[in-house]
Amino acid sequence: SAVISQKPSRDICQRGTSLTIQCQVDSQVTMMFWYRQQPGQSLTLIATANQGSEATYESGFVIDKFPISRPNLTFSTLTVSNMSPEDSSIYLCSVERRDEQFFGPGTRLTVL
Amino acid sequence: QKEVEQDPGPLSVPEGAIVSLNCTYSNSAFQYFMWYRQYSRKGPELLMYTYSSGNKEDGRFTAQVDKSSKYISLFIRDSQPSDSATYLCAMAISNFGNEKLTFGTGTRLTIIP
Numbered sequence A: 001s002a003v004i005s006q007k008p009s010r011d012i013c014q015r016g017t018s019l020t021i022q023c024q025v026d027s028q029v030t031m032m033f034w035y036r037q038q039p040g041q042s043l044t045l046i047a048t049a050n051q052g053s054e055a056t057y058e059s060g061f062v063i064d065k066f067p068i069s070r071p072n073l074t075f076s077t078l079t080v081s082n083m084s085p086e087d088s089s090i091y092l093c094s095v096e097r098r099d100e101q102f103f104g105p106g107t108r109l110t111v112l
Numbered sequence B: 001q002k003e004v005e006q007d008p009g010p011l012s013v014p015e016g017a018i019v020s021l022n023c024t025y026s027n028s029a030f031q032y033f034m035w036y037r038q039y040s041r042k043g044p045e046l047l048m049y050t051y052s053s054g055n056k057e058d059g060r061f062t063a064q065v066d067k068s069s070k071y072i073s074l075f076i077r078d079s080q081p082s083d084s085a086t087y088l089c090a091m092a093i094s095n096f097g098n099e100k101l102t103f104g105t106g107t108r109l110t111i112i113p
Helices: none
Strands: A004-007 A010-013 A019-025 A031-037 A044-050 A068-072 A075-080 A089-097 A100-103 A107-111 B004-006 B011-014 B019-025 B032-038 B045-050 B054-058 B061-066 B071-076 B085-092 B107-112
Touching (some): A019 A107, A031 A075, A044 A068, A075 A089, B004 B085, B011 B019, B019 B085, B019 B107, B045 B054, B071 B085
Parallel strands (some): B011 B107
Antiparallel strands (some): A031 A044, A031 A089, A089 A100, B004 B019, B019 B071, B032 B045, B032 B085, B061 B071, B085 B107
């Protein structure tokens, strides 16, 4: 398995502000994924982040709204920019190891 | 139409009962099928995966895939209160380690002692 930590675990933010979520893995991984889990909806992939290259975004998600950094093989950040109440969700990072995807505990974001 | 449909529940059953959780899908390109378990305020954890039609058993859990009907199931035998969680089905077109996973909405299960 993989030990994945996320910071913060939860936050309450004001409309129009930005929040950066950190994801730390216990050992090096090639691919990291960022998902969103909205109430009553399925986990949805936001983007895939490989170290040393630009993140690849899924349809409906853009870099200006969700910029991602991947400075090394154990760390990534996702920023939720110019937040609105519709961005209230759980954000999860995931990593690939031995042909499986392992998920972090998630960051619960509430936007007022 | 969603690519993956899953009954959101909630589902409550008495301890010891057999639980059946189901998903249907519309994309015939899906080849890998997974079940994740998610406890409250935790991330999903992989429970089982399979890539062929038929049954795969692991302890009290059995994953069933019917590609012709585009239907997958997870059966839990002798259910325990510790099985209370949200169960998510997920699918991928190829090797699911480094591929986009498409999830169902999850079924919230409660096992009543």
